[in-house]
Amino acid sequence: MHTAYVSIRHGILALLSHGPRYGYQLRAEFESSTGSTWPLNIGQVYSTLSRLERDGLVVRGEADAEGRFVHRITEAGLDDVRRWFLTPVARADRPRDELAIKLAMAVTAPRVDVAEVVQSQRTATLRTLRDLTRLKADAPAMPDDPADRAWRLVLESMIFQAEAEVRWLDHCEAFVARAGAPPPPAVPDAVADRPKKGSRR
Template sequence: MSVRQSLLAILGQGPCYGYQLRAEFERRTGSMWPLNVGQIYNTLDRLERDGLVSKGATDEHGHVFYTITDAGAREVLAWLGSPVERGQTTRDELAIKLAVAATLPGADIAAVIGAQRAASRASLDALTRRPRLIAETGPEALARAVVIDAMIAHTEADLRWLDHTERRLSTQPPQAMTLAPAADRPKRGRPAKAPAA
């Protein structure tokens, strides 16, 4: 999830202050990914440093308003026009956990998969019990539905992948999957710096 670009996109509709951006982000994402205010202001500081927003005047309540710059608007257009690359840059914590557990001696991979499957099913049950918002109309209801539908699809995919992984691992005897530490030791660390002259 790109908080940076999302905040920039919201600022494209007009100047906002930090708490206002937080509320707008949550409103547009169905309040499924709450942000803390510190994260908002840290992001705004970086956006200002990078020339993508400018800090404006303070109102009578002490709110500092931020405005998107032309460079920020170009970044939003580039972000909206580019696909999200999945798998190449994002680490999947669950895949890593199962891959490591499958290679450890004594790890009960079936229990690891079972625990994750139970958690994923509980999550899916909770998501599908949410009001489906079909009767609701308007942009907020649509945004919330899009996010919930995506979460349901991802959870269903996780469950299918867990079943597939369990089948794959069940064809291997446990001792055949255990990896001992490699005998070759990789070079590590940075080269030593030469002493200052």
């Protein structure tokens, strides 16, 4: 099952564990809890609710006067979300790290200045870290609103990840500098044996 769907699915179940909600409420509360770092479109919400209903984790009630369907979590849904909260997230369950893949490819690619790639990313990451730190400084240290407390935890997670990324980029730069420039790619024998233009054999 796709990681993003699993996270949205359990996020919606967690919200429904507080009480019945309709689609636009779930979307607004999901984005509020994550500080809008993970925006959802309403189509994602309703397609996820449809799957949850199919799996017996959610039931849909009658439409209200405005045509909105309220969804309620079932006992099976409550059991499912409890297991999710208590199950550690494995590194293998998280999306692949595009930056790590990019740098791995840069190290082996010809005519790529790895130091330049690292510096470009470091500049962007430091800019992000500065913006996140400013957001944290402007937020109350201990918010009264549970949604604001949830957002602060997400914000601090993003700050820690950015700090770790900067340290890792520093390590990459030092490692590549110690290793020196990669040797030129080997020339296949068939190409090496081919006579050069204008030469005689």
